[in-house]
Amino acid sequence: MKFSPIFIFLFLLVLTPFIFAQPPAQVNLNIDTGIGIEFTKIEVFENNQVHFFNVHAFNRSDGVRLTNATTQCFLHLFDNTGFHVVNQVEMEFDTLGLDWDLNITGGNFTRNGEYSTLVTCNATTIGGFASFGFEVTQDGLANVVFPQQFSVIALGIILIMFGLLNPRYNLMKS
Numbered sequence: 481m482k483f484s485p486i487f488i489f490l491f492l493l494v495l496t497p498f499i500f501a502q503p504p505a506q507v508n509l510n511i512d513t514g515i516g517i518e519f520t521k522i523e524v525f526e527n528n529q530v531h532f533f534n535v536h537a538f539n540r541s542d543g544v545r546l547t548n549a550t551t552q553c554f555l556h557l558f559d560n561t562g563f564h565v566v567n568q569v570e571m572e573f574d575t576l577g578l579d580w581d582l583n584i585t586g587g588n589f590t591r592n593g594e595y596s597t598l599v600t601c602n603a604t605t606i607g608g609f610a611s612f613g614f615e616v617t618q619d620g621l622a623n624v625v626f627p628q629q630f631s632v633i634a635l636g637i638i639l640i641m642f643g644l645l646n647p648r649y650n651l652m653k654s
Contacts (some may be wrong), residue, residue, distance in 0.1 A: 494636035514606030526620030528586040548573035553580040553601040560593030
């Protein structure tokens with residue numbers, strides 16, 4: 481069975497999306513000092529709607545929860561163009577003494593796309609930060625994107641089956 485150069489080229493072209501580059505090396509540091517910050521993990525917000533951000537801060541070395549007596553927390557909000565929508569606004573410590581809260585009005589979420597926040601907390605001798613991203617959509621639901629690998633795989637299977645079932649077909653014939 482002889483394969484034509486075009487069939488081999490198409491087969492290799494189908495395989496190219498499956499070639500992945502090796503990611504860069506990551507350096508992991510185990511830092512047991514500073515302020516640890518945890519936040520609610522919400523990934524999709526609705527456009528033009530109010531959102532209530534809250535974070536919990538604790539001392540990494542002993543796990544003790546920090547309060548507003550020793551610590552201040554600030555929030556930065558960036559839109560999908562990298563513009564500072566909210567620039568270092570101090571978060572309020574809630575009345576129950578559990579976490580820091582900040583109410584962001586819906587006017588700050590006017591554009592659909594990826595947004596990002598940065599929360600910084602500082603005490604007299606230690607500090608810490610956390611950054612997380614989220615998506616703003618028109619209806620507040622996650623956008624489901626059809627993975628293109630399925631269409632590439634289907635095309636590859638069709639090309640292989642065509643080549644195996646009809647070996648006499650040659651695009652180079654004159």
